[in-house]
Each structure stands twice: as C-alpha cells, then as structure tokens.
Amino acid sequence: MNEHPVSSPPAQAPDQGRRRRQRPLGLLVALLVAVGTAIVPGSGATVAEAAKDPNTITKTPLGNFDPGNLITDEVFFTGSALSAGQVQAFLKSKVAKCAATDGPKCLKDFTTTTKSVPKNAYCKAYKGAKNEKASAIIAKVGKACGVSPKVLLVLLQKEQSLVTSTAPTQRQYDFATGFACPDDGGCNPENAGFFNQVYGAARQFQRYAVAKDVYSWRPAGKVHEIQYHPNTSCGTQTVLIKNKATAGLYYYTPYVPNAAALKDLNGNGDLSNKNTPNCSSFGNRNFWRGFTEWFGSTSIAVTGTVQKAWLANGGLDGTFGKQTKSQVCSKNGRYCVQTFAGGTLASNKTTGIAMPKGAVRTAWVKQKSQKGALGWPAAAVSCRKKDDTCVQRFTGGYVAQGRSTGTRVVSGGIAKAWKASKTRNGALKMPRANAKCTKAGTRCTQKFQGGYATAHSKYGNRAVVGKIATRWAKAKLNKGSLGWPTKNQKCSKVKGGKACYQYFSGGAIASHPRYGTRALTGKIGKAWVKTQKAGKSIGWPTGGRKCTTKKGVKTCTQKFTKGKITYKGKGAAKVVRSKR
Template sequence: MTSRLRLVATCLLALGLAFVATGGSAPPLQPDLTESAELGLFDPGNIIDDDLFYNAGAMDAAQIQGFLVTKGSACSGDLCLKNLRQDTWSRTADQYCAAYAGRERETAAEILAKVSRACGVNPQVLLVLLQKEQGLIRTAEPTERKLRIAVGYGCPDTAPCDAQYYGFYNQLYHAAHRFQYYRANPAKFGHRAGVTNNVRYHPNADCGTLRVYIQNQATAGLYNYTPYTPNKAALDAGYGTGDACSAYGNRNFFSYFTDWFGSTQSGPASIDDKYTHLRASGVDLGGSTSRVTCDQPHGGCYRSYQGGTIFWSRDTGPHVVRGAILERYLSLGGPRLLGYPTGDDTAAPFGTGWYTDFQGGAIYWSSATGAREVRGVLLATWRAKNAQAGVLGYPVGGDEAVPGGFRTRFQGGTLYWSATTGARMLRGALLARYESAGGPRALGFPTRDDGPTRGGATVELQGGAIYWSPDTGAHVVRGAVLRKWRQWGAESGQLGYPTGGETAVASGVRATFTGGDVFWSSSTGARVLRGPVLQRYLAHGGPRVLGFPTTHDVAAAGGGRRAELQGGAVYWSRETGAHVVRGDILARWRQLGGESGRLGYPIGSDAATARGGYVTAFRNGTIYWSRSTGPKVLRGAILRRYEAHGGPGVLGFPTADEVSIRGGARAELQGGAVYWSPETGAHVVRGDILARWRQLGGESGRLGYPIGSDAATARGGYVTAFRNGTIYWSRSTGPKVLRGAILRRYEAHGGPGVLGFPTADEVSIRGGARAELQGGAVYWSPETGARVVEAPAARAYADMGGPASWLGFVTRDTRAVSGGRRTDFQGGHLLVTADGRVTAHRG
C-alpha cells in the first residue's frame, strides 16, 4: 500500500464515513482476498496485452525455479520441470531472436529464462503454454513424450507432430521465435490485430465462428498459435468441459495466467491491485458490477463496483471515486471533461464535506450543496482564499503607493497600476507569489490581467512571468530560462508548468517544471533535461559534480536518450535506465562505438572503486580506470570472476583490455590474471603460481587452462588447479606442480594440512614418479599406484635408494599400527616407532 493510499484509508476509518453509490456507509471489510480467474472477464479481442506478453524481464531464472518447485510440489523424478536438466546448443541471432549460448545440463528454469530473453517473450507466457499444452507445470507424472512436444509446436490438429521440433528446449525456442515471427509479419497470417477477424470455435467448421476485433498483436499471436476462441459453454465450464463445439486452449491460457500471475492487462491491471489495497485497509467497494473497460479518452480504463468506481490512466494511476461525487463526475462526462482522478476522495477542510481531485479540476461535496465541480482559474482563486470557507468580496484597502505606481486590495484580489502598463488584475495564488517575490520592486508591474492558461493561470510582468496550475502552485519564470521554456511550448509543451522558482546552483541557475528542468550558466546557456536523464544527473550531484548540461537531452541510438555535460554525459535506455559516464571511461567507451558498440548502454553510473579508481558497468561489459592503468574493458565470464574475486580491492586494476587467446580469453591485472575457456570457465591465477604456470607454457602448456581460482590453503599457502595438474605455493617452498594420480593421492591424504607443501615439482623416476613433500613424499608406479610415505619413513626410504632399493615401490600408505606407524613396500615394510626410530623389514 502506498503512503498516500494508507493516509486516505486511515482518514476514512477515523471519520467512520465512506461514500457508496447510494450515499450510504461503506460495506464491512471482507476477509477473503483470494483472487481467481473470472471467465466473465475473458475478452476475445484482448486476451493479453502486448506490454505484458513481450515483457522478457518479468521473471529471472531463480524466480522461475521457485515457481516450478511450488507448482510442481507433487512431482518427483528427473522428468519434473523443477528437476529437469538438458544439454542445449547455441543458436545464432536472427531478426526475431537474439543469440542463445548453449550449455551442458541447463535447468528447465535456466532454459525458460534464456529463451525468454533471447526472443523477447514473457517467461510467464511460456510457463502457461507448458501447462495448457501438456500440463507440465502441475503434473505429478511427466513423460518423455510430453516433454518432447512440451508446448505443442509443430503439432497441427490435422497431422502428426513434426519431429524436427522435438525436445523441451527446441519446443520453447521455436514457440517464442514464432511469436516474434507473427509480430514481424502480421499480414502472412489469418488472425491480425487492428481488424475484425472470423475466429473459429472449434476445428469442426460446422461449429461456426465469432467475429472478433483483435486489439493487439499478442492476442493475434495466440490465435495464430491456437486458432480457436472459447464458446459460451467453454467459458461457463471454468476449467471444465463445455460442449462438442468447445475449444479450450485460449480459455485455459487466460485462466492459468490470471490465476498464477494476475491480470493479463499490464496497465489497467493496477485497478485490481487498487481494489485489493483498499479492501485490506478497510474500504470495501463490494462486488464488481463491470469488467475492466478501456474505452476512455487517452487509453484510460475503469471498473465499477457496488460501492464506487476505480478509474485508471497512464498519467494518474488508479483512484477510486464514490457516492455523490461519482454521480456528478459521470453526469459531467467523466474523464472527457475533468480528466482522470489524481487522488481518492478526501475530507474537505473544516469538516464540511468531501472532494476528489481530477486532472482538469476537482469535485467537492457537502450535504447542503451536493457534488459540484470547480476548475481552472476559479478553482485557484477560491482555494487561495480558504476554498469553500471563504468568498470573493469587496476591496479591503484604499489606494496605496508602491514603487513606481499604485495598488488597491480586494477581498478576492488586487489591482496594480503604473503609467506604462495601466491597471492590471492579480488574484489568489498569482498575487501571493508576486508579492512574496518582491512585487513591482523585483518583477516590475503586470502588463496584462491575470488570465487562464491550459489547466491553470498566468500573468505577464515587466520582469518575467508567473505561472500557476492546481498541481504545481504559482512560480516565477524569467530571462533566458523563460525564453527557452517558451521555445519548448511553455505550459502546453513537453516541460509543462513550473514547480519551483529559479534557484542559484553552482555558477548558474536551475528552474524546475513538471516535465523537466532548465539549467543555465553563462558558458552553456539554457539547456533542458527531463525524465530519467534529469533524475540521474541530479542524483549524481548535478552541476556541482558534473557541471552544466551542454546539450538538451536528445535522442540516442536504439530509442534511448542522452545529455552531454561539462563533466561527462548521461545515457538512458528503457532496458538499462539512466547512468553517468565520465572522463577517460567515457572517451574509451565512445572509441568502442558508445551505446551502439559492443558494450551497449551503461547499466551503472561512474563510481569510485577501491585503490582510487573508477568503474562504469555497461550491458555487455565494464570499463575500469585507474591513474596508472587508464580505462580497460572486461566482459562476460572474465568480468564476473574478477568481481567475484574482489575486483580492484584484491586483484588491482586491469592493465589491458580483455583479449582473445588460443582456445579462450585473458585479462591481465595488476595483481594477476583471469583466464577463461568454454570448457573450464573463468578463473584467477596470481603471483608466483602465475609465473610458474607461464614458465610451463601457460594455457598452451602441459597444465592447460585453470579450472579453479587462486585460493588459500591450510598452513598459509595458496593453490591453483589446472586441467592437467595443480600448482601449490607456500613462502618456504615456492610454486610446485603436482599432477595425475600423485596429485589425487596427495589431496585425498589431506594435502598441505597433513603432508605440508610440495618441495619440488613432481618428477619421473625409473619405473614411476615421485613428489617430495614437507611431510613426506608420494610415489607412483603403474603396478602400485600412488602411495604416501610420511616422514621420517620417507627420509629413510630415500636414503636406502627409494624404489631402486630392495623395498621397491610403496604398496600401502603410512598408517598407524601396534608399535608405531608402518609403510608397506613391494619388498617389505618400514616401521617408525614412538621414539622416532625407523626399522626396515623384509617380506
């Protein structure tokens, strides 16, 4: 519940008063707030709106997995979607879907999320398709066949399924791809948005058709995918069975989506949320008496209830209108005259009644007057004089001298006169602002009467102008800011009304408007910033940190916006939001193509890092900067590993851009390097371990790519694992290489924590191999495998000649026995007694 809604609800409860259509008290709070699909609200022309259908960001993989676990709680086994894993293959991008990077053993949730992102289809839509086609979400017994044709793609009513589309991943990708194909090629298909279509009830042509005006592409796509609309019997049956002419695909799509995810309409769906919030706060509007209807001006919607009506528009959101105020509002034409409500009904001052604010005015109610509307200049003047508690009346003062002229005050306003301007009228809020700003001494005299503007009022002055609207109040606009604002259409343009007077900031001026701000300095002139670009600019410190804008916010590639600043730039896109890019990072990013280049739009603003550097994150990578390294680019898995390992604070800054190498990629860092390959992923290699690995040929050498990142071990050392071996390091031993069976035996026996660190690289010896350790040694031969000899037996064994002696190779690790610790060899055994003596025994 928003704070505004909570306040309104609290007022209603405290006063014990709430309107209903008949003027009585509100019905009591109902305890049951559970929602389910109301098939009476199924609209065959608008099953789901485009914004919701194509919202690929509605759920991420973790949220999808949680959904699958919840809905599939009764399912067990590897074929359940919550447990399913499949190998996926990579697909290149085309005009309908972005590229898909295949991977082994992806979960069903990961596949759903990646297909959704690649093809721009809401993952909730794909989840519903899985249920309506094969029941895969709720089933307790999934089958290979159902998974093979998971969403029914390539399965026409009149022929067998096409085997080339078999497979869970394959089905999801082709279905999502197909919806984008429908979207891009509407004329190729039988069901099209924006025209009336004959939609069949059933595959049996004798069942007839329904003439449907399809309102949007998402609905057209659903009909092209499943070309039937439910008849009355199907709708009356809920999830059940209708009659012989009933088809259920699109009915079930609507039902499952509504039950699982809420309304199929993204904007107007907030009407239902408003109803729920009101009900939870004690304001129960009762049962609905209409469906959500979206036939109002400027795309607005409403839904009627027993106790009132909730109206919604994109600009105002949902608000409730009730009782006599609702009756008056509707009699005036509703939104067509007053616009949409901008707040819920509220107690009027002094306890005399109630009012509701609308975009074009307000409706006030009292028991004596009923409900009446007040608009424009009359509303402003009235409210400036205590609204319903005051009246406009007679003059209250005589002719008074003011600098350069005279004035006379009235109950409802003041007349100002000067020889050059004549007598001009000022009233209400305009008058109050004029006087508080210094009157004639600061602003000169009015040059015309105050008068109405679109939605408000204005007065022209010798030294500027004052503008007023019900939503913003009255504010002064002057000089270069006033000229620029009027170039943009003044109050009827994109900037709308002023919301504050000019304020000094840094070495210039800022003026705020409902649609943006105007900034001015002597070196940049007046520039306009709006929306998210403005918000980010201010949040990042505005002129004091970033300097003044040198351009207005202007179009950028891909439908985005940007603004150039003295100290950088702000870039915005719908997908990434608005972010600041500055300095050398900005220059490097633009060298790479800026928002149209490989890095794309920024997803984070310029930010300080550890060790005195800066970083800016972009959609497809990140640029790090320090004074000693300059701006360097990291991307993908290497970037994620770098950040996960502590970024600049642990590894220092990148010293070069990430580069491709044979079989993978590499990023050089002040404190090491990150290496990546498709098979091994990205891992950190540092210090002496990195130097030793590179001596051995690095990723092209015998050890190959790292399979684990630099990590601390017991006893103060470090270790890094590679595909074909591991390098251990300690301060006393340096970096040493272990591989294969010797490495596995060393780790299985406790590694550094038990045996200490290797004191030399593993070496080949006659008949096998050996690794010397601080706490012993590991020997290997084909016949005996790898075995541990602990000190001091290891020293005695080496002194005797090791495997070349009569003892041969070790056949069993050192272990505790009665009388000491024993190590077995091919030719005998060594026993270390409690006093440290080593004795050799044959046989």
C-alpha cells in the first residue's frame, strides 16, 4: 500500500479541500509497480555518498527545516508520550467552546464505540469500549502501536483540522487521518470512522518501519529524489532520509515542500503567485510546523515526569518554552533532567521539579549541573517570605539564596552537617559564603549566619554554632591552636540558661552562662577533654589560663568549678580536684 497526497494549502484553511493520503490495504500488491514509477524511486546512495549532495537546510522562524530529518525516531515512536488525561487537557486547550449544533461534537467532546483489535505484527492488542473519548482512543492507539499521541494529534490537524475545529463535519471524522485516501480516488469507506482512521494510520506507520520487504524503495539512511509535487514537471529534491520516522512520513505523503512553501510556513506557497506554476506541497511542511508549534522540537523528546512538569508550567507556551537538550537520567532512572529555553525541568521518581532561570539554577549549572558536586535535583526550590530565603535540595547538597546572604552552594560533608543542623531552620541558619577547602578537597570550612560547618576526612562533618563559634573564630578557626572540631557540641540546661562544650583536635571550647566562653588548649585542654570522656568531669572553666615563669620554667593553671588543671615546664598536666 502506498500514499499519494493531493498537494494543497495548509490544513487550517477551512475552505480548502481535505488532503488525501493513502491507498486501501487490499490494493497494496497491485499498486507497488505503479507506485514505484509515480514517485521517482530514490537513488539508493549510501550515507557516505550523501556528502556529495547534502540536504538543503532551510532556516525558518520555528527553527531549521531539514527535509531528511522531519522528526526523530525517538520522538515519533514513543507511544506513551501522552496519557489520555494529557491528550484530553490538550484538546480542551485548543477549543474553549464548541459551536457544533446538529453535527458531530468537537474532538474534545467526541465519543464513539470502539472495537477490540487483536495483537498483530505491528500493534499490540487494543481493547475496545463503549462511548470511548477521542482522547482515550488517541492515547490507547499510540501505546498499542508505538506511535506518539503527539504525532497522531498533529496528523488529525494536518489532515482534517479536527483538533481546532469548533464545528466539525462527519466527513472530517470519517477520514480523520487521511488513511486509505489516495490521490487519484476517493477514500475507502471500509476504513471510514474516527477509530479506524487513527488506528489505521498508527498501524501503517509501524508497517513502514517494519515491513522492509514491502516498503523498500525509500529506506532510511540513503539518498533519494523526492518530488515537490504530484506534477512530475516540478522536479525533485535530493534528500538524505536519516531515520525510519522521516521515511514513513514520505511514504505517507511523498512530497517535499519547495522554497515557496517554506518561505511562509502559514502561506500558500506558489498559489500566492498567479505568475508562477504551482509546485508547492504542504503535507510534510504542515506536519513539521504543527508539531513544532504544539510540542516544540521534532528531534528532542519530552516524556515522563519531566513532561508532566513541563505541561503543568504551560508547555511550549509557558515558563520553560522549547526543549533545547535531550533528557538525561541517572543509572537507576530515579533522577532525570532536561534543559529548556527557560530553564531546567527535573524529576525525582514521580515528582516533577521546576528550575526556571535564576540565581539558584545558575549556581547549579556553574557546579557542572548533575555532573558536579551538587548532583541531581532532588526537590523543588522552597522559598519563604518571612526571611526572604530560598533553598533547593540536590542529591549532593543544597543551593541557598537569601537577600542578605547571596546565593551559596552547600555540598558534600558540609551539606550533611547543615542537614543535621536542620538547614536554615537550625542553629547554623543560612550560609554566608561558599566553602573553603584544601586543594585535595578533604578538609572544608563554610561560614553560616549562626556559625560554621566543617567537613574533615578524619573528624567527620561538624557544626560549630553560637558562642562557641565566636570563640573558635577568635582563635583563627581551624588554622589556630584549637584546630578542627572533632565532635558536635553537647549542651545541658543550667541555672541561667544553657551550658555547652565542643571538642576540637587541639582541645575544647566550653561556654557557660555564668562563667563565659573559654578555650581549652594545649596540655590543659587535652587533660580536660580526657576527664570529660572518662566521666570524671572537673567542671566548667571559670576563667582563662594563667601562666608564670620562674627561673626559666613556665607554670600554667586554669581553674574550673570542681578544681583546677596545672602543668609545670615539660611535665604532664595534673588535675587537682577541690576538696568538698
């Protein structure tokens, strides 16, 4: 079976004759010979030979029109591209109010009883139903035959303007996709009806791709001569057909648009000029234009949860606009990201994540997106008015933005410390600077509104907050005598408030509402830490360390609520407990 469309103006023009596309299935064998001579079979040149006569790429307001790549296989043959609900929502968006009175209903409201079709070489089984909505038929046929419902929607519009028609006729439904409607004759009544048309077209596109013994004169991957018009005197264009989907479209509608048809994508081509012979055809132009206007790129698919997020944000006409890169997913398939003109859309299992252009997304992109330290987007950005802050979680950390703190990246071990501290809701609050790390990246410190977070290959991920953070900063942080925090602080309620202490690699810091905040370093610090860990605390420091030198020997003492710690010269520190 072969398709020969009548060349005609755009489908949207209500006064134009409907396009005819396809011969009846039963006539296939008889017509193969005639078809071969009528459409000027391709040269059969290889892809390598195509460089001698490459495709003519035409720049248009919608993008580059490549006659050899009208649509990719990935986009065309994704049968689950839209659910029935998504198709229904799309149809409703195209017709706000139906004007039909005595004829069939608009496509968004149309129902018909469908028959069950058993599994065959091209489609899985289709289970019929009573009063099935058009949207359900489109989605179910797409899934059964492995042809995108987006393709079927565009085909319905290209052939009969059914998607946007506010008062459709019965004929529009009877020959909805132009299936079994050859150029040189009327449409086959045996294939009439909305379901027969949608199913027949979808099945046929799979047949083009699979039945190579039948559809062998215009295979993908080779150069072919494609006619501009059924009138052979109009000539041909040399086209390298790059994939099965494009080959199928040329089997269905075997003409390529000429320069006049592409000059104005909504125009009538040569028909607009009475002094020029009519050599313009519009079928494949209208398909490419319709798909691009409704669903964006014909070469980049938008599917799954990312598509749900895209549609929820207005689709092609919304915040994110046209897709610019293909979707990329993690190895386990849990996380996915896709770039659009207006930002990035991501998914975490079944949850869509919107990342419009802005400071948070820019910070993530600068970190090499999902390939960087932040990893995959794990949740949508969370903003709140009370402090004018926004935080977005990623698999490897966070991006935090505040009016007074700027946009900061929190990743790796520091992100774990911030999370343990309840992020912006905890004592650390918002980050005030990006992390500072050693060249090897094994030791990092980051400043927050409420203190510091550290990541150390030996001492782990720690938060240093409050008065202890202030004292640590005074001691030059990790570069000073206290070194790195080795544990998170421990606090207890005491008279007058809360008392806390925290261990560091060079000692400890203790803070008490009555005695103040003290640094415990050197021999005294190590001795105090030892008593604490042994459960034999000598209490809270009541003052700073005091040292004297006599005859060249230095003696230092620091008092505590339960005694004192002292050392002399090179000797070890001694714990002297108070007598009760």
